Amino acid sequence: MRVLAFFAHPDDETLMAGGTLAALSRAGHEVFVLSATRGEGGERGDLPLAATEDLGAVRSRELACAVQALGARGPFFLGYRDPQVGPDGTLYPFADRDQAVAQRLIRWLRGLRPHLLLTHGSRGEYGHPAHVQVHRAAAAALEELPPALRPAWYTPLAYLPDLPLEGLFNPEPAHWLVALDDEALAAKVRAAECHRTQHAMFQRVGQARFGRPVTVAEFIAAVPVETWRRADTDAEPPDGPLGRALGPLARRV
Numbered sequence: 001m002r003v004l005a006f007f008a009h010p011d012d013e014t015l016m017a018g019g020t021l022a023a024l025s026r027a028g029h030e031v032f033v034l035s036a037t038r039g040e041g042g043e044r045g046d047l048p049l050a051a052t053e054d055l056g057a058v059r060s061r062e063l064a065c066a067v068q069a070l071g072a073r074g075p076f077f078l079g080y081r082d083p084q085v086g087p088d089g090t091l092y093p094f095a096d097r098d099q100a101v102a103q104r105l106i107r108w109l110r111g112l113r114p115h116l117l118l119t120h121g122s123r124g125e126y127g128h129p130a131h132v133q134v135h136r137a138a139a140a141a142l143e144e145l146p147p148a149l150r151p152a153w154y155t156p157l158a159y160l161p162d163l164p165l166e167g168l169f170n171p172e173p174a175h176w177l178v179a180l181d182d183e184a185l186a187a188k189v190r191a192a193e194c195h196r197t198q199h200a201m202f203q204r205v206g207q208a209r210f211g212r213p214v215t216v217a218e219f220i221a222a223v224p225v226e227t228w229r230r231a232d233t234d235a236e237p238p239d240g241p242l243g244r245a246l247g248p249l250a251r252r253v
Contacts, residue, residue: 001024001029001030001115001116001241001245002029002030002032002112002113002114002115002116003021003024003029003030003031003032003114003115003116003117003118003245004032004034004108004109004112004114004116004117004118004151005017005021005031005032005033005034005072005118005119006034006035006036006078006105006108006117006118006119006134006138007033007034007035007036007119007120007131007134008035008036008037008082008094008120008128008130008131008133008134009035009036009037009039009042009059009082009130010035010038010039010042010059010060010062010063010066010075010195011039011042011059011062011063011066011192011195011198012035012120012131013033013035013063013066013067013070013191014066014070014188014191014192014194014195015192015220016120016125016156016157016226017118017156017226018066018070018187018188018191018192018220019178019180019184019185019187019188019224019226020118020156020178020184020226020228020246021033021070021071021072021118022069022070022071022183022184022187022188022191023178023180023181023184023246023249024245024246025070025071025072026071026183026184026187027245027246027247029245030073031070031071031072031073032072032073032074032076032112032114033063033067033070033072033073033074033075033076034074034075034076034077034078034108035063035075035076035077035078036077036078036080036094036095036101036130036133036134037056037077037078037080037081037082037094037130038056038057038059038060038063038077038081038082039055039056039059039060039063039082040055040056040059040081040082040084041081041082041083041084041085041092042055042059042082042085042197042198043197043198043200043201044197045196045197045198045199045200046200048197049196049197050197055197056081056082058197059195059197060075060077062194062195062196062197062198063075063194063195065191065194066191066192066194066195067191069187069190069191069194070187070188070191071187076108078101078104078105078108079104080094080095080101081094082094082130091128091129091130092129092130093129093130093132093133094130094133095133098133098136098137098140099137099140101133101134101137102137102138102140102141102144103141105137105138105141106141106144106145109141109142109145109149109151110145110149113149113151114151115151115152115241116151116152116153116154116241116242116245117138117142117151117152117153117154118153118154118155118156118228119134119135119138119153119155119231120132120134120135120155120156121135121155121156121157121158121170121172121229121231122135122155122170122171122172122231123169123170123171124170125156125157125168125169125170126167126168135155135231138153138231139231142232150232152230152232152240152241152242153230153231153232154176154228154229154230154231154242155170155172155228155229155231156170156226156227156228157169157170157226157227158170158172158173158174158175158176158227158228158229159171159172159173159174159227160173160174160177160227160253163223163225163227164209164210164222164223165223169227170229172229172231173229173253174227174228174229174253175228175229175230175236175240175242175252175253176227176228176229176236176240176242176243176246176250176251176252176253177225177226177227177250177251177253178225178226178227178228178246178249178250178251179224179225179249179251180224180225180226180249181249184249185220185221185224188220189216189217189220189221192216192217192219192220193216193217199216202216202219202220203215203216203219205219206218206219206222209222210222227253228242230242236252238252240252
């Protein structure tokens with residue numbers, strides 16, 4: 001089975017889907033990681049670890065390290081530039097038109113013909129406009145493709161009560177809970193450790209969430225599950241394609 005994981009920035013693939021991607025790779029599926037941008041507008045670390053003009057190249061190398069840790073292929077890039085964060089932390093989409101993003105994605109879908117497409121959810125998880133743009137572009141791309149070429153489409157951080165992820169969920173209820181085993185969780189931690197320019201941000205978020213300083217490994221391991229929703233249909237069966245691909249790690253909810 002071929003899987004295309006399409007996210008907005010380097011590190012999104014790890015934080016939202018790293019355990020699932022590692023488990024899919026380990027099960028023998030071909031996993032391709034496609035990033036819309038190289039993360040040029042993101043954080044540079046507290047030191048900092050890169051000059052502003054070098055950040056895209058540095059984060060591209062970090063993503064390559066993470067992709068290797070997850071056992072996936074890539075990274076590949078859609079070719080957009082990540083905008084700088086605006087005043088008061090304002091975030092922006094990376095393209096002027098969703099349809100232009102959709103057309104670039106269509107070329108990937110036609111060339112690769114994946115069975116599964118994994119992208120951001122409808123709310124962009126925590127409302128990031130670039131994440132929302134990826135979701136809308138995926139919807140437009142799948143609408144334009146003929147049915148025979150449409151992969152099953154899943155989005156992460158689908159809502160499930162009682163997980164310590166308040167403010168990060170997309171609004172739609174989860175179809176699948178993926179319980180990461182030790183090997184998948186270790187791969188996700190290794191991938192997160194690759195994204196060194198983002199470690200200060202991971203630790204800030206972790207401290208705010210858990211009320212104490214945390215390491216990157218603790219931040220990742222604190223939530224050893226990932227949730228998914230089938231985005232192209234509400235009628236996901238108990239033996240849907242993501243569940244079949246993951247085997248006993250996935251439970252229909």
